[in-house]
Amino acid sequence: MRLVDSLLQGNIRALAKAITAVENGLPGAEEILTALFPYTGKAHVIGVTGAPGAGKSSLVDCMIAYYRKLGKTVGVVAVDPTSPFTGGALLGDRIRMQDHFLDDDVFIRSMGSRGSFGGLSQGTKNVIRLLDAFGKDIIIVETVGVGQSEVEIMNVAHTTLVVLTPNAGDTIQVLKAGVMEIADIFVINKSDLDGAHRVKTEVEAFLCLKEKLEEKDEWDIPVIPVVAIKNQGIDSLCTSIAEHKAHLLGTDKWLEEQRLRLSKEVQDMAALKIREHIFNELKNNAQWEQLVDKLYNKSLAPYEAVDYILDNFFNSVYDNRYK
Numbered sequence: 350m351r352l353v354d355s356l357l358q359g360n361i362r363a364l365a366k367a368i369t370a371v372e373n374g375l376p377g378a379e380e381i382l383t384a385l386f387p388y389t390g391k392a393h394v395i396g397v398t399g400a401p402g403a404g405k406s407s408l409v410d411c412m413i414a415y416y417r418k419l420g421k422t423v424g425v426v427a428v429d430p431t432s433p434f435t436g437g438a439l440l441g442d443r444i445r446m447q448d449h450f451l452d453d454d455v456f457i458r459s460m461g462s463r464g465s466f467g468g469l470s471q472g473t474k475n476v477i478r479l480l481d482a483f484g485k486d487i488i489i490v491e492t493v494g495v496g497q498s499e500v501e502i503m504n505v506a507h508t509t510l511v512v513l514t515p516n517a518g519d520t521i522q523v524l525k526a527g528v529m530e531i532a533d534i535f536v537i538n539k540s541d542l543d544g545a546h547r548v549k550t551e552v553e554a555f556l557c558l559k560e561k562l563e564e565k566d567e568w569d570i571p572v573i574p575v576v577a578i579k580n581q582g583i584d585s586l587c588t589s590i591a592e593h594k595a596h597l598l599g600t601d602k603w604l605e606e607q608r609l610r611l612s613k614e615v616q617d618m619a620a621l622k623i624r625e626h627i628f629n630e631l632k633n634n635a636q637w638e639q640l641v642d643k644l645y646n647k648s649l650a651p652y653e654a655v656d657y658i659l660d661n662f663f664n665s666v667y668d669n670r671y672k
């Protein structure tokens with residue numbers, strides 16, 4: 350495939366085209382992903398989650414600048430497109446702010462969470478794969494920390510940062526709400542504001558308590574104060590990120606996780622396809638309305654209807670596919 354070949358050769362337009370195809374489920378998208386799959390698995394995927402306004406995008410800007418200085422290539426997927434990235438421009442780099450950022454070293458893509466079952470969609474996972482196959486060393490995924498996407502980010506990222514701030518209200522409530530389970534690193538952003546130290550202490554106390562209650566994980570979750578708007582604390586944060594990766598690689602967790610995630614992902618994908626099949630079949634099957642009539646008349650119970658559908662509606666589908 351020409352598109353796949355040029356993407357693998359580092360052609361950014363091919364990457365952008367492939368992303369558009371994958372994001373919109375255009376014809377050929379599945380083939381592109383299939384052809385590129387063997388080239389994936391090298392990037393370090395870093396998730397950044399937290400409440401709206403916590404400074405995630407500002408932080409990601411700092412991280413981009415940090416990794417570029419190290420000569421690493423960076424891809425960014427923002428599932429929260431409400432606040433823009435500057436691609437490091439904030440920090441004086443000569444990079445233009447653009448919605449679909451085109452640069453040799455940084456590729457930023459904002460995407461909605463449309464088509465998803467809440468939070469991170471399969472589309473996001475697929476876009477991450479494209480960036481990975483393209484050869485990005487680091488892929489940063491920003492999700493707005495509301496409910497499901499926070500949890501889902503854990504299934505995509507190798508290292509998840511949870512960003513907290515001093516002015517975000519009750520820290521303990523946030524910690525109780527489940528972010529604890531997903532954080533590999535806590536970032537206390539806006540540490541220039543009053544109360545930052547208190548938040549840090551609260552998080553550390555919580556972590557200490559958690560450690561006592563549960564069996565100790567080998568990874569000690571660090572709590573790192575930063576000031577994204579002043580580019581402070583980023584070295585220390587990125588050092589921790591590198592340490593977390595080393596930890597994963599050192600304990601075989603990296604490979605184990607990949608296996609688990611792939612198995613889960615394919616289950617989800619298969620379930621999705623089966624669902625689509627069912628909807629299409631019901632829509633087009635001449636018997637469907639009669640079946641609904643029977644349900645309505647109470648001459649057929651819902652479980653009986655399901656059995657009937659599974660026994661009678663799908664033979665043709667599976668015959669066609671597997672004969």
Ligand SMILES: Nc1nc2c(ncn2[C@@H]2O[C@H](COP(=O)(O)OP(=O)(O)O)[C@@H](O)[C@H]2O)c(=O)[nH]1
Pocket residue numbers: 399400401402403404405406407408432433538539540541542575576577578579
């Ligand atoms: N005081 C202070 N404000 C910050 C800091 N980092 C970001 N902000 C501000 O917080 C607001 C939200 O930042 P943004 O990066 O868009 O947050 P996001 O919604 O989490 O992506 C912006 O006005 C930033 O300038 C910081 O370290 N200190």
Ligand SMILES: [Mg+2]
Pocket residue numbers: 405406407429430431432433491
């Ligand atoms: Mg943002």
